[in-house]
Amino acid sequence: MQQVEQVRRARALILGARKIAVLTGAGISAESGVPTFRGAAGLWKQFRPEDLATPEAFARDPKFVWEWYAWRRQILSRVKPNAGHGALADLEQRMPDVTVITQNVDGLHQLAGTKRILEVHGSIWNLRCTVCGSEWVDRTVPLAVPPACGCGGLARPGVVWFGESLPCDVWAAAENAVLRCDVLLVVGTSALVYPAAGLVPRACSAGASVIEVNVEATPISAGVDYALTGPSGEILPDLLVASD
Ligand code: BJW
Numbered sequence: 001m002q003q004v005e006q007v008r009r010a011r012a013l014i015l016g017a018r019k020i021a022v023l024t025g026a027g028i029s030a031e032s033g034v035p036t037f038r039g040a041a042g043l044w045k046q047f048r049p050e051d052l053a054t055p056e057a058f059a060r061d062p063k064f065v066w067e068w069y070a071w072r073r074q075i076l077s078r079v080k081p082n083a084g085h086g087a088l089a090d091l092e093q094r095m096p097d098v099t100v101i102t103q104n105v106d107g108l109h110q111l112a113g114t115k116r117i118l119e120v121h122g123s124i125w126n127l128r129c130t131v132c133g134s135e136w137v138d139r140t141v142p143l144a145v146p147p148a149c150g151c152g153g154l155a156r157p158g159v160v161w162f163g164e165s166l167p168c169d170v171w172a173a174a175e176n177a178v179l180r181c182d183v184l185l186v187v188g189t190s191a192l193v194y195p196a197a198g199l200v201p202r203a204c205s206a207g208a209s210v211i212e213v214n215v216e217a218t219p220i221s222a223g224v225d226y227a228l229t230g231p232s233g234e235i236l237p238d239l240l241v242a243s244d
C-alpha cells in the first residue's frame with residue numbers, strides 16, 4: 001500500500017478514536033535541533049551512556065555529568081517546538097481524550113501547548129537534592145555546576161538514568177493511558193529503551209491500533225498497523241489534520 005493511502009487510513013482511525021495515547025521520543029525534537037541519542041549523529045556516538053546517564057557515573061564525578069547536562073540545557077534554551085509538537089498540541093484541543101507520554105526531558109511538548117503530558121524520564125529543567133530529596137524547577141542557563149540545594153546538599157538532574165525506576169505515579173498514568181486507548185501513536189523513538197518501549201506491545205495486546213511515525217524502521221515497525229516513514233514535523237501535521 002502506498003504511504004499516502006496508509007496516512008489516509010491511519011487518519012481515519014485517529015478521527016474515529018475515543019481515547020488516543022501518544023508515545024514520543026527524541027526524534028520528535030530532532031527537527032527543532034535537539035540531538036537524538038542513537039543513530040549516526042546521536043549523543044551516544046560522542047558520549048558513553050555509562051559515563052553520563054547512570055547513578056554510578058554521577059556518584060563518581062557529579063561535576064562531569066552536570067557539565068554535560070548544562071551543555072544540553074544551553075542547546076534547549078535556544079530551540080523551539082516544531083510542527084510535529086504543534087500538531088499534537090492541536091490534536092489535544094480538538095479530541096476529547098489525548099494523553100502524550102514522552103520519554104523526552106526537553107519540555108518542548110509543553111512549550112507547544114500540550115497540557116496532558118506524562119514525562120516518564122523526568123525533565124532536564126527539574127533538579128532534585130541528593131540529600132533531602134526536595135525537587136524544584138530551575139531554568140537558569142548557563143547553570144553553575146554542580147548546583148546545590150538550600151540544605152547544602154548536592155543537586156542532581158531530575159531525569160531517569162539507566163538502572164533507575166521511572167517515577168511511580170507518572171508511569172502508572174502512562175500504563176493506564178495505553179491500556180485504555182483505542183489508538184496509540186508512536187513518534188520518533190527507537191523503541192529500544194524499556195520499560196517505555198514495552199508500552200507498545202501492551203497497547204496491541206489490549207486491542208489498540210498502533211501507528212508509528214519515524215524516519216526509519218524500528219523493532220516495533222513490523223508489528224504495528226501503520227508504519228509511516230518520514231520526519232514527524234512533516235507527517236504529523238498531515239496525519240492529524242482536523243478532517244479527512
Ligand atoms: C525521527 C526523526 C524525525 C530521528 N522524525 N523520527 C538489558 C541490559 C541492561 C539494561 C536493560 C536491559 N533491558 C532493559 C534494561 C533496562 C534499561 C534499558 O532499557 N536498556 C536498554 C538500552 C537495553 N532501562 C532502564 O534502566 C530504565 N529503568 C528501568 O528499567 O528500571 C527498572 C530497574 C531498576 C533497577 C535496576 C534495573 C532495572 C530507565 C531508562 C532510562 C533512560 N534514560 C535516558 C536518559 C534520560 C535523561 C537524559 O536525557 O539524559 O532516556 S537514555 C535515552 O534513551 C533517553 C531517552 O528517553 C531514551 C529513549 O531514546 P529515544 O527517545 O527512543 O531516542 P533515540 O535516539 O534512541 O531514537 C530516536 C528515534 O527518532 C530513532 O528511531 C530515529 O530514527 C527517529 N528520528 N529524527 C521522526 N525527524
Ligand code: ZN
Pocket residue numbers: 129130131132133134149150151152153
Ligand atoms: Zn536538600
